[in-house]
Amino acid sequence: MACISSALVVGGSIAGMNAAIALARQGVRVDLVELAEQPLGASLAFSGRAAETLVELGIYDEVHATGTPFGPDSTAVSIHDSTGRLISAGPKRPTWPGAVDAIAVYRPVFLDVAEAAAKRLGVRVRKGVTYETIDNGADAVAVTFTDGETGSYDLLVAADGIGSRTRGLIFPDAPKPKFxxxxxxxxxxxxxxxxxxxxxxxxxxxxxxxxxxxxxxxxxxxxxxxxxxxxxxxxxxxxxxxxxxxxxxxxxxxxxxxxxxxxxxxxxxxxWILLPDPWFSGRVVLIGDAAHATSAHMGMGGGMALEDAVVLGQSIADAATLPEALAAFMGRRFERVKLVVETSVRLGRLEQEKAPPSENAALLTRAFAALGEPY
The missing domain is CATH 3.30.9.30 (D-Amino Acid Oxidase; Chain A, domain 2)
Known part of the structure; x- marks a missing residue:
């Protein structure tokens, strides 16, 4: 049984919409607000353990049907020179019994799928709305919204992106994003x-x-x-x-x-940014890019956001109290996400130093092996 009864999710992109699903599947009453009226963007890819989160969220089959699955024979990570000569087959990724295919999907389509799933679970989704003020109290988070509504919640999940307003409010001394x-x-x-x-x-x-x-x-x-x-x-x-x-x-x-x-x-x-542990204060927790935005060198930014969503739902379900749940969430997420952010930064530097592709592939192979462990 979930240790909370209500939650507000701020941000309706990958981390936020899927956190709403994960919490609602645990019986939590969830409201979600998102400033953007329509989802925008290009493509998303979910691979390895991150693809398995789609199964737990109950949307893998629909995402698979609307996206491009990448099986073990895919050449999508192969590397060629400017003339087309093959340089490398790309980094090796771990496999395990029952592993599902990686999937690439058009971002607006993916978010439509996730939103529909959230609504089926009773999540109240409001577009063009965000919070005006939040009061992170001992017993509840009191919120006023830009449309004049008010609300009180057991937990506020901030999934408002790399430029997170909530991060600045809750952690005024937090590091700023770096180029x-x-x-x-x-x-x-x-x-x-x-x-x-x-x-x-x-x-x-x-x-x-x-x-x-x-x-x-x-x-x-x-x-x-x-x-x-x-x-x-x-x-x-x-x-x-x-x-x-x-x-x-x-x-x-x-x-x-x-x-x-x-x-x-x-x-x-x-x-990129990596917020130090912890990503929560009182009844407010940051997830996704609000806590750990990364470059696309590993193709795992979206996957880490999905893992955040699922692990948060599991932690809320398994703990007796909210502080215990958030501590457990951090214990499972920080080092894993740190690996992705720091490896991605290092890969970017290797490219700028004109390191041979084999060096990048070796670094990626080691990182993917670690990420092959369950989240």
Missing amino acids: GGQLSIRWMAPGPAIEGEGWYVSPVGRLGFYYLPQGMVYVPSVIDMPEWRWLSDEDVRSIFVELLDSMTAPPVAELRSRFDANAQLIGRPFD
Whole structure:
């Protein structure tokens, strides 16, 4: 039986919406508020133990049906040079009996699936709303909302992203996000699948791609940017075109032929943060990017958010009191998440130092082996 009866989740993205599911499955009455009216973004990938969280949340089959599963024969993590010559098959990932396929899914589709599941469990979801004030009291969290409503909850789960307002309120001395020295540019290229899925590397940067069943090819890319600087849409476009033009591999040439004036790019610096243990104070706990945002070098940011959600639900169900539950949550999450954040930062630095791909692959292999242990 859950040690709380009610919870407010702030933020309706990966960590927040799935935390709402996990808590509701334990019988907790959950309200969720999310400022964005519609989910945005590109692709998400869930692999290893993180993919198993989808089973526990009860949404694996639906996500599998709407996404792209990656079995053991997938080439999505292979590495090629700019001409298309295979350099490496990529890092080795552990397997275990009963392991489920990794899945890539279009982010808006995934969040629609998760929201529908949350609502079926009775979660009250309000869009375009967030909190105005919170009072983290001894017996409850009293909340006023931007639409004039008020509420009182046993627990507030802050899943409000790397720029978390809640983190600043609850932990005023918390570290600020740090720039990792690289730029991420993502593109949802229209059209059918392209043979040769994997990563391609040139002196300008690297890009990879895989197909999504919504009729598009997801193209993430990483370019070194030693100093943080503001980039206009035209700046991002110019950098991405330079990257495409630096490669002659036939799959990249096909992508280049699809790139036109209507192409929409998402350019973001790789920022990261790791909030020290604990991520909770009183009746407020931070999860997901609010506590541990990372770069995409391991492809595990979304997976760690899902694991947070599931472990929080388990901890609330297994403990006699909320303080015991939150302490147990931290005991299971901090070192695991620290591994992902610190490995991702190190991988970014190795790329900037022009280390051989084999060094990156070895580091990834060791990290994935550790993450193969149950969460």
